Amino acid sequence: MDINQLEVLIAVAREKSFSRAxxxxxxxxPAVSQAIRRLELEIGEKLFDRSSKDGTLTSSGEVLVEYAxxxxxxxxxxxxALREMKSLQHGKVTISANExxxxxxxxxxxxxxxxxxxxxxxxQRGAASRIPDQITAREVELGVISFKPSDATLRSVxxxxxxxxxxxxxxxxxxxxxxxxxxxxxxxTFIAHNAPSxxxxxxxxxxxxxxxxxxxxxxxPSLEAIKRMVETGIGVxxxxxxxxxxEIATRQLVGLSVKEMKLERKLNIVYRKNSVxxxxxxxxxxxxxxxxx
Numbered sequence: 489m490d491i492n493q494l495e496v497l498i499a500v501a502r503e504k505s506f507s508r509a510x511x512x513x514x515x516x517x518p519a520v521s522q523a524i525r526r527l528e529l530e531i532g533e534k535l536f537d538r539s540s541k542d543g544t545l546t547s548s549g550e551v552l553v554e555y556a557x558x559x560x561x562x563x564x565x566x567x568x569a570l571r572e573m574k575s576l577q578h579g580k581v582t583i584s585a586n587e588x589x590x591x592x593x594x595x596x597x598x599x600x601x602x603x604x605x606x607x608x609x610x611x612q613r614g615a616a617s618r619i620p621d622q623i624t625a626r627e628v629e630l631g632v633i634s635f636k637p638s639d640a641t642l643r644s645v646x647x648x649x650x651x652x653x654x655x656x657x658x659x660x661x662x663x664x665x666x667x668x669x670x671x672x673x674x675x676x677t678f679i680a681h682n683a684p685s686x687x688x689x690x691x692x693x694x695x696x697x698x699x700x701x702x703x704x705x706x707x708x709p710s711l712e713a714i715k716r717m718v719e720t721g722i723g724v725x726x727x728x729x730x731x732x733x734x735e736i737a738t739r740q741l742v743g744l745s746v747k748e749m750k751l752e753r754k755l756n757i758v759y760r761k762n763s764v765x766x767x768x769x770x771x772x773x774x775x776x777x778x779x780x781x
Contacts, residue, residue: 489530491563494556496523497535501553504543576604579768582628584614587711589632591731592648592755596776603775607768616685623760629769634728634753635686643761645773647780650753652687653729654744655736657721663742670698670748677723679714682707687751691726694749715741728753 499509500520510517528535535549545553573579581600585593590611597609614622619631620639636644654673656662662672673695680688695702706723708714711731718725719740726746735741757776759765765773 489527491560493523493527494559496520497527497549497553498556498560500524500536500543501545501549506543509543574767576767576771577606579766580608580610581630581766581768581772582610582612583630583632583772584612584619584622584628585632586614586616586619588728588731589616589634589755591728591733592632592650596772596779599779600772600775604768604771607771609772620758623758626760629759629765630772631758632755633758634755636754636756637758641761642758644756644758645777646754646756647776648730648755650728650730650755652691652726652746652749652751652753653732654724654726654746655715655718655732655741656724656744657719658739658742659721660724660742662724662744665744667745667747670695670700670746673702673724673746674700676703677706678702678704679706679708679717679723679725680704681711681714682709687753690751691749694751698748730755 496509496513496515499513500506503509503512506520506524507517510520513520524535531548531552533548533552534546535552537544537546569578583593590613593611597611600607600609612622612628614631616633616635619633620637620642622628623631624639624641634650654662654668662668692702706717708717711727714725714727715732715735717723719735726749729743732741732743736743757773759769759773
């Protein structure tokens with residue numbers, strides 16, 4: 489049975505007349521009668537009592553009409569939901585980000601929610617190395633990473649430049665300066681993230697290049713913990729500038745540049761190349777690009 493046949497069935501049952509149903513549907517009476525006959529043949533049951541003149545339903549007809557109404561209501565609900573998704577009244581954005589790149593998402597999410605308050609945003613925390621796999625496995629639609637993935641099935645859009653920055657407490661002896669040299673850091677105690685990364689390796693290599701001791705005395709599993717420990721004055725740290733932006737703005741921390749160390753990080757939003765993004769995710773990407781200008 490198809491939707492058109494069910495529409496004819498409901499019309500005849502409602503109008504209690506094949507001729508009136510034909511008028512309402514804008515079809516001929518023979519066409520309406522033929523649609524009902526085809527439906528009866530398909531299910532193997534009579535749907536109307538032909539001996540009556542008021543389109544009386546049989547028991548089978550009453551059962552099928554009830555289900556037909558439910559199916560047509562469901563079709564209407566589906567069409568409404570799709571229209572709402574297209575007009576961004578309904579939908580969901582799924583994103584994976586690691587501890588660093590999630591800081592980039594905060595102002596984008598704020599602006600997105602301001603423009604589209606009924607769209608749900610779901611951010612999963614993932615290891616940077618696994619985010620491309622999450623996207624290809626369709627666990628999420630979008631990912632935010634600080635490198636370009638090698639997977640040819642993914643598309644990458646650069647949305648922001650970030651860089652490593654030295655952070656110290658406001659009471660630290662270097663807090664009154666805007667920049668330092670690597671040589672100035674030889675006696676400092678460093679607090680570092682314990683996860684291996686290309687940027688950690690570059691820092692180690694840069695200190696070695698300038699024959700300067702890098703004293704990593706504390707390693708922690710999160711940027712938040714590193715920032716809190718730097719605030720207490722226990723040591724200094726090199727972190728993505730974006731991750732300490734709010735603490736520097738409120739003077740909880742002081743940010744300095746290291747003259748010999750210009751380690752930029754390009755943040756990219758990645759997604760599947762050969763699939764169509766949902767309307768909600770397309771809009772998220774648009775806002776991210778706009779804010780990154």
